[in-house]
Amino acid sequence: MSISMGVKLRGPKKAKILIIEDEPMLQEAYRHVLTFTGYKVVVAGDGNEGLELLKKHRPKVILLDVLMPHLDGRDFLKQAGIRKHYPETRVIACSNLSDQKTSDFMLEHGADRVVLKSDLSPSQLVELIEELCSQ
């Protein structure tokens, strides 16, 4: 895949994004890219922390890892009751697992999108989040 050059920096975004990701290297990458683009970003290292930050910040979009220690993405979705309690929040489930069962589960339990992490370049991630913010 060839990569598009340069990202269009738009005006600062007000939307708040919650990143729930246990891998520090990716946490930092997502945080940097989204902050750079103008989003307000909060970061959780697992599902439990994610639940707390979800309550506190009511983000517009959650970037949710699936495999995590303590409380994983699946259980996070079950416990959060996104569609019921946070109808305004959009969830991108992103994992490097690519099995149909996990995707189906995430979509059934409140994820709006399921993406393979390794498929998204930074600008594609931003595009996806912009799209969900506008919904």
Place this chain on the structure above:
Amino acid sequence: MIRILLVEDDSRDARQVGQALDQACDMPFELYRSQSVGDAVNQLRRQDVDVVLSDISLPDSSASETFASLHRAALNVPVIFITNADDTRLALDAIQQGAQDYLIKGDYSGQFLVRVIRYAIERKKYQDDAAEAQANARTLRHQAKLLRREQEHLRILAKAKDDFISLASHQLRTPATGVKQYIGMLLEGFAGDLPEHLRPFLQMAYESNERQLSIVNDLLRTAQLDAGNMVLSRQPTNLTSMLANIASEQHSKFVERHQKLIYKPHGQEVVLDIDPERMRMVFDNLIDNASKYTPEGRSIMVGVKQSVQMVEVRISDQGVGIAPEHVVKIFEKFGRVANSRSAQVGGSGLGLYWAKQIVDLHGGTIDVRSKVGEGSEFIVRLKRLRPAPEVSKPQEGNQRHEHIDGRQIARA
């Protein structure tokens, strides 16, 4: 002809049996005689008989052992005892052990004897059949149990394999995702301005990482196919536009390589009942391969033909071609063929393997014709499960057809 072995030490009693049988005369028979159980056992080992008539107490055998000895010698032969009137208890014991019947000496007619013999033979046959059926049923139950155990074992192994595949793909993708994110940030301007002289180097690193990711994807797909995990989700899919989309997605690659992709769709829209995602991978791979193995400046042709039962997609290139001895290998796992372009092309050697698996799963075929130095042609044939939508929305169909038919998707 009923063959009867009479075990009787008393000649007078033996004669009586012979006379009774002669009297009945509606049953042809051969009568052999033994005077002791030992003699009878030898006789039974030498010769097949249909029934044994035996006194119950004989010089070399007590009443309680006679039946067991005779039965051991010929398991399938029915045994009828002829006893003295005061020995009936012994005869009843023998029946409990498996003897068929008993008669009282001097108290039977020829007719009665014949009937007892015939019944004994039939009953014994029935009993043996029943016993055999029971034994078979036991064996089957046992085998079913073994199979269930084996199945469970295979299920556990398959699950272990699945888990391993999931974990391995996850673990392999994660670091490559990191590389993609950080180099992507530099290339896409998320880290400020990139000094232009660095861009080509980072671009190389990025693309190399992309290739690694695509190999991991190929491996994973292959493992899923091998594990029989792949379930097709078929739906009516417009093949015409799928191919057009692939062509336009790969457009930039063709431009880069100064190649021309010529797409000749069938005059009419082709709608098939296929798994769109999987089949798209197949055509994506075949078209990409055609381009990779074709030198700059040449053309790749994608054509669709439709008959009553089949749809045929041909992807032809003007590439390096495949030698006949290698053609058989290319659909095998890791079946890459070394040629003048394979080193540049890279790849996992799995693309055509899973292409074939996917086409096979659809009940279709994939073939190749090739000539070294002239090019290759891959032919995918898929079944049409529904009749061509001949009259549905003719206007829309015509418009689309004019739009797509014969258009050249990419030009150098």
